[in-house]
Structure formats: C-alpha cells, structure tokens
Amino acid sequence: MSIQSAFSHPHRPMTCQRCAIRSRSLCGSLSDDALGALSSISRHRHFAPGQIIVTEGEPAIFANVVTGIVVEKKSLSDGREQIVSMFFSGDFLGDARRVNSDSTAQAVSPVTLCAFDRNAFEQLMDVYPVLTQSVLDYAMARLENAREWMLLLGQKSAEERVATFLMRLAARQADAGCRHVAAQSIEPGMALDIPISRAQMAAYLGLTIETVSRRMTALRDSGLVAFKDARAVRLLNVDGLKAAAGDNDRL
Amino acid sequence: MSIQSAFSHPHRPMTCQRCAIRSRSLCGSLSDDALGALSSISRHRHFAPGQIIVTEGEPAIFANVVTGIVVEKKSLSDGREQIVSMFFSGDFLGDARRVNSDSTAQAVSPVTLCAFDRNAFEQLMDVYPVLTQSVLDYAMARLENAREWMLLLGQKSAEERVATFLMRLAARQADAGCRHVAAQSIEPGMALDIPISRAQMAAYLGLTIETVSRRMTALRDSGLVAFKDARAVRLLNVDGLKAAAGDNDRL
DNA sequence: CGTTGGCTTGAGTCAGATCAATAGACGTGG
DNA sequence: CCACGTCTATTGATCTGACTCAAGCCAACG
Numbered sequence: 001m002s003i004q005s006a007f008s009h010p011h012r013p014m015t016c017q018r019c020a021i022r023s024r025s026l027c028g029s030l031s032d033d034a035l036g037a038l039s040s041i042s043r044h045r046h047f048a049p050g051q052i053i054v055t056e057g058e059p060a061i062f063a064n065v066v067t068g069i070v071v072e073k074k075s076l077s078d079g080r081e082q083i084v085s086m087f088f089s090g091d092f093l094g095d096a097r098r099v100n101s102d103s104t105a106q107a108v109s110p111v112t113l114c115a116f117d118r119n120a121f122e123q124l125m126d127v128y129p130v131l132t133q134s135v136l137d138y139a140m141a142r143l144e145n146a147r148e149w150m151l152l153l154g155q156k157s158a159e160e161r162v163a164t165f166l167m168r169l170a171a172r173q174a175d176a177g178c179r180h181v182a183a184q185s186i187e188p189g190m191a192l193d194i195p196i197s198r199a200q201m202a203a204y205l206g207l208t209i210e211t212v213s214r215r216m217t218a219l220r221d222s223g224l225v226a227f228k229d230a231r232a233v234r235l236l237n238v239d240g241l242k243a244a245a246g247d248n249d250r251l
Numbered sequence: 252m253s254i255q256s257a258f259s260h261p262h263r264p265m266t267c268q269r270c271a272i273r274s275r276s277l278c279g280s281l282s283d284d285a286l287g288a289l290s291s292i293s294r295h296r297h298f299a300p301g302q303i304i305v306t307e308g309e310p311a312i313f314a315n316v317v318t319g320i321v322v323e324k325k326s327l328s329d330g331r332e333q334i335v336s337m338f339f340s341g342d343f344l345g346d347a348r349r350v351n352s353d354s355t356a357q358a359v360s361p362v363t364l365c366a367f368d369r370n371a372f373e374q375l376m377d378v379y380p381v382l383t384q385s386v387l388d389y390a391m392a393r394l395e396n397a398r399e400w401m402l403l404l405g406q407k408s409a410e411e412r413v414a415t416f417l418m419r420l421a422a423r424q425a426d427a428g429c430r431h432v433a434a435q436s437i438e439p440g441m442a443l444d445i446p447i448s449r450a451q452m453a454a455y456l457g458l459t460i461e462t463v464s465r466r467m468t469a470l471r472d473s474g475l476v477a478f479k480d481a482r483a484v485r486l487l488n489v490d491g492l493k494a495a496a497g498d499n500d501r502l
Numbered sequence: 503c504g505t506t507g508g509c510t511t512g513a514g515t516c517a518g519a520t521c522a523a524t525a526g527a528c529g530t531g532g
Numbered sequence: 533c534c535a536c537g538t539c540t541a542t543t544g545a546t547c548t549g550a551c552t553c554a555a556g557c558c559a560a561c562g
Contacts, residue, residue, distance in 0.1 A: 072398075074398060074399070074401070074402045075402075076402070076406060076407075076497055076498050077497075077498055078497075080406040081406070082401055082402040082405040082406050084398045084401050084402070085398075095391060096387060096391065097384065097387055097388050097391055098391050098395070102395045102398060102399075103398060125384075126380070129377070129380050129383065132380065132383050132384060132387060133348065133376075133383060135387065136347060136348055136383060136386065136387045136390060137348050139387060139390040139391055139394060140346060140347065140348055140349050140390055142394055143346075143390060143393055143394050143397060144349070144353045146394060146397035146398060146401060147323075147325060147335045147336075147353060147354060147397060148325070148353075149401055150325070150333055150335050150397060150400055150401055150404055151325040151326075151327070151333040151335070153401055153404035153405045153457065154333040154404045154454075154456075154457030155327060155331040155332070155333050155457065156327075157517080157518095158517075158518065197540070197541090198540075198541060198542095199540085199541095203405075205405075206404065206405030206406065207518075207519090208518075208519060208520080209540090209541080209542095210518085210519075210520085210541095210542080210543085211517090211518055211519075213541060213542055213543080214518090214542085214543080216541095216542095217542075217543085229527095229541095230540075230541060230542090246327050246328075246329075247327050247328055408549080408550095409549075409550065448508070448509090449508070449509060449510095450508080450509095458550075458551090459550075459551060459552080460508090460509080460510095461509095461510080461511085461550085461551075461552085462549090462550055462551075464509060464510055464511080465510080465511080465550090467510095468510075468511085480509095480559095481508075481509060481510090
C-alpha cells in the first residue's frame with residue numbers, strides 16, 4: 001500500500017523528503033534540517049482493522065497517519081462508547097505534553113503510522129520551535145473540531161447529525177491535501193466513501209445504529225443522497241444537505 | 252475586587268510579579284524575563300455580567316481570567332446554543348495561532364481579564380519557547396476537557412450529566428490553585444457555589460432548563476446533595492454522586 | 503404593590519431508544 | 533454446489549426519557 005522509496009532505510013520505509021503525506025502533515029512546514037532529525041526518530045508501524053493502537057490511560061503516542069483511518073474513543077464503565085475524533089491520512093495523532101492518553105485509539109481500516117519516539121520527539125520540540133508550533137496548530141484544529149462536535153452532540157437532531165457527518169466527510173474527502181479550500185469543491189453528484197460502520201457512526205454521533213440507519217434512509221427518500229450500498233453514498237443535493245445539517249455557515 | 256499593588260503602572264493595575272493568579276496561570280512557568288515582556292503587552296479589562304467578550308468569527312483574544320467566570324458558546328442559526336467551556340480565575344482564554352475565534356466568549360459574572368495584545372503575544376511566543384509550550388499545555392488541557400464533555404453529551408443520561416457537572420465543579424472549586432491534587436479534596440458536606448444559571452447549565456449539558464431543574468430535585472430527593480437555594484449546593488454523599496455521574500474512574 | 507426574571511412542578515407529547523425480526527454479504531466446510 | 537453460521541444493515545413495533553407547553557412560586561426591584 002505505502003509508496004516505497006528505492007533509497008529507503010530498512011526501518012524507515014521511505015525518506016521523509018518524498019513522503020506521500022508530507023505536504024499535508026505536520027512535516028510540511030519543517031525545514032530539511034528539522035525533517036532530517038524527525039526522520040531519524042521515526043519508524044513505520046502497521047495495524048490491522050479493529051486493532052487497538054493506544055489504550056486510554058497508557059502512554060501517549062506521537063505519530064502521523066500515513067494511510068488508513070484511525071478513531072479515538074472514550075468509554076464509560078458500563079461499555080457505552082463515544083468516538084471523539086477521526087484521523088485520516090496526514091493527520092497527526094498524539095497528545096503532546098501529556099504523559100498518558102485520555103482516549104483509546106483504534107485502527108478502523110488497515111493503518112500505517114509514521115510513529116515517533118516519545119522522548120526524542122519532545123526533545124526535538126525544544127530544539128525546533130517550529131515543530132512545537134506545528135503541534136500547537138494541530139491541537140487548536142482538533143480543539144475546534146471537538147467544539148463543533150459538542151454543538152452537534154448537545155443540540156442537533158438525529159437527522160441534522162447524520163447530515164452534518166456526511167458534509168464533513170465530503171469536505172474532508174474533497175479537500176485532499178489542502179484543507180483551506182475545502183467545502184467549495186463539494187460538487188453535486190460527488191461520490192462519498194463512508195469509511196466506518198453504522199455502529200461507529202452511531203458512536204460518533206451519539207445515536208444508536210438503528211437511528212443512524214433510519215435517518216440515512218430518510219435522507220435517501222427525500223432525495224438528498226443516493227446509495228449503492230451502506231458505505232457508498234452519492235451526494236445529490238448539496239445545498240439541501242447543508243440545510244439539513246442545521247447550520248448554514250461556513251463549511 | 253482585584254488586588255492592587257502600590258507600585259502598579261496606571262495601565263497595568265498590578266505587577267505580574269505579585270499577581271494573585273500568577274501561580275495558577277500561564278504566567279506561573281515563565282522566567283522573570285519572559286514575565287516582564289508579557290507584562291508590558293498586557294492590560295486589564297473589565298466586563299459586566301452578560302457582556303460579550305469576543306464574538307464567534309471575530310479576531311481571537313489572548314487573556315488570562317483574573318477574576319470572574321467566562322463561558323464560551325457556539326450557536327446554530329436558529330438560536331440553539333451550546334456552551335463549550337467554562338473559564339475560571341487563572342484560566343487562559345485564547346485561540347493561539349488561529350486568526351478568528353470559533354466561539355463566542357461571554358462574561359457570566361463581573362470579569363477582569365489580563366488581556367494581551369494579539370500580535371505582540373504571538374511574537375513573544377517566538378522569542379520565548381516556554382510560552383508556546385505553556386499555551387500548548389493549556390490547549391491540550393482544553394482538548395481533554397472538550398473530549399470528556401463529548402462523552403457526556405453523546406452518551407450520558409440527564410441525571411448523569413447533572414451529577415458530572417456538580418462533581419467537576421466541586422473538583423475545580425476544591426483544587427483552588429493546584430489542579431493536580433484535586434478530586435481527593437472533595438470532602439462530604441462540602442459547600443458548592445454554582446456560578447451559572449439553570450439556563451446556562453442547560454446549554455452546557457445539552458438539556459432544557461426544566462430537565463436540569465428536575466434532575467437537581469431528584470439528586471436532592473435521593474439524598475446526594477442538599478441546597479439552600481438554586482445556586483448554593485452542599486454535597487452530602489460524594490461517592491453516591493460519583494456513581495450517579497456514570498464513570499467511576501479518576502476524578 | 504405590581505412587575506419581572508429565575509426556578510420549580512405538572513401534564514401531555516414525541517424523537518429516539520429498545521426489543522425483535524428479517525435480509526443480504528461473506529466465508530467455511532461438508 | 534449448497535447448508536450453515538456470522539456479521540452488518542435495515543425495518544417494524546413498542547416504550548420511555550427528555551422535551552414542550554403551561555401554571556405557579558418566590559425574591560428582587562421600581
């Protein structure tokens with residue numbers, strides 16, 4: 001799956017210089033110097049679908065997602081689970097400056113991570129301030145996402161939640177590399193691949209599987225979307241979907 | 252309300268050196284040098300209860316809360332509102348490295364902020380890496396809080412939400428300066444001051460005013476808490492309340 | 503006093519949960 | 533190839549926790 005460089009070091013499957021996700025990740029803003037340092041403390045790790053990457057309460061991980069989808073979830077003692085974030089290719093996964101992770105990270109699809117040594121990474125943050133800034137940028141972006149989701153979980157109806165989910169997913173799949181353009185490029189008829197199961201959607205949206213399924217059907221019946229199967233959706237009416245998502249503001 | 256220094260500069264009501272909240276805030280970890288620089292770009296600002304401090308979409312603010320309570324909220328076009336965080340004395344309020352705020356900040360009580368000039372603050376972050384690290388620490392703490400709240404909003408019942416709110420508030424009021432001790436110091440009989448209205452609790456917990464009121468009554472009737480009035484609560488059974496909050500884990 | 507704003511309480515409704523059945527996709531082994 | 537079990541998704545029937553609508557209480561205040 002991963003793009004191998006002919007010159008790659010055995011434990012570093014590709015040089016960071018020509019990494020497929022570099023421009024979209026943390027590494028995009030680094031100097032060659034800093035990148036080299038980062039490269040030397042990184043190694044690729046693979047995870048099978050469903051495999052746990054870090055458990056809540058265990059030491060935090062620092063890694064870029066190279067390929068695949070990762071979710072982070074928090075759970076209650078009786079088994080109820082809430083997915084708190086989804087990570088796509090290029091996202092930085094890591095609770096910098098926290099000793100232990102506050103949530104469990106799990107691979108949803110086959111995942112390749114570019115993982116960094118924790119201590120070495122923190123030391124590198126001291127040497128290269130730009131790295132700290134990048135990590136801060138990511139943290140702020142995640143915070144903004146978390147807050148948007150709090151609004152969704154606290155105030156939106158089931159149908160608004162499902163519509164919002166589809167729109168966000170579309171924005172994420174449309175931007176593909178440049179997250180600042182986004183939204184505009186969601187054109188009608190766009191095919192959308194839902195990378196998670198209905199159960200995971202439910203855990204992400206604070207609903208049950210049945211309600212997710214029913215609302216998906218309702219969106220189909222009202223002509224906003226069409227689907228080939230449960231995972232392959234086509235957006236028929238983007239404006240309508242945006243309206244169904246509840247907020248008419250920016251993306 | 253604020254502790255005035257005899258040596259204070261007209262626009263800087265107290266020297267940062269002897270600021271009442273220094274040890275609990277961002278400033279606690281700074282060198283005298285960095286603190287001096289920060290001091291020179293700060294000034295105190297006052298807000299009346301209900302007054303808006305920043306509006307969603309406007310340029311972000313950088314400030315420490317000196318006294319009072321601030322809430323941040325996000326809203327939908329039809330008026331539904333979700334409070335996404337509460338700031339107490341010593342908390343750092345600011346979306347570093349983001350141009351515009353993603354939420355509206357509002358004073359709940361009379362508030363004094365120690366506000367920093369935005370550009371100067373960002374420049375200072377370049378000069379003093381420790382400042383960036385402190386901001387990152389705050390961002391990670393806020394992210395963890397946001398995630399815990401996502402679990403609450405997505406999975407917990409009304410009664411669990413109210414109980415969790417009371418426990419978190421108690422932890423926050425008990426630690427008073429050192430957030431790492433916390434929780435342990437919540438002793439039975441502890442008096443708790445609820446600094447926000449029922450309507451704000453509802454907006455924070457993703458419930459209606461009526462449900463908040465009913466669940467508060469239910470907690471009283473089951474003997475977990477007692478109250479003098481709507482804002483003055485006494486914790487009678489801390490373990491019971493913890494159980495009612497749904498998660499038996501740390502704090 | 504009358505008004506106003508915040509809080510509580512009651513009665514009825516409804517959106518989403520729960521319980522239950524079915525269908526399709528996919529493997530596995532006889 | 534078909535019978536079988538498993539896993540995921542959909543759909544139906546019913547239930548219930550929280551919302552809605554409405555009334556009443558109390559303290560603050562002009």
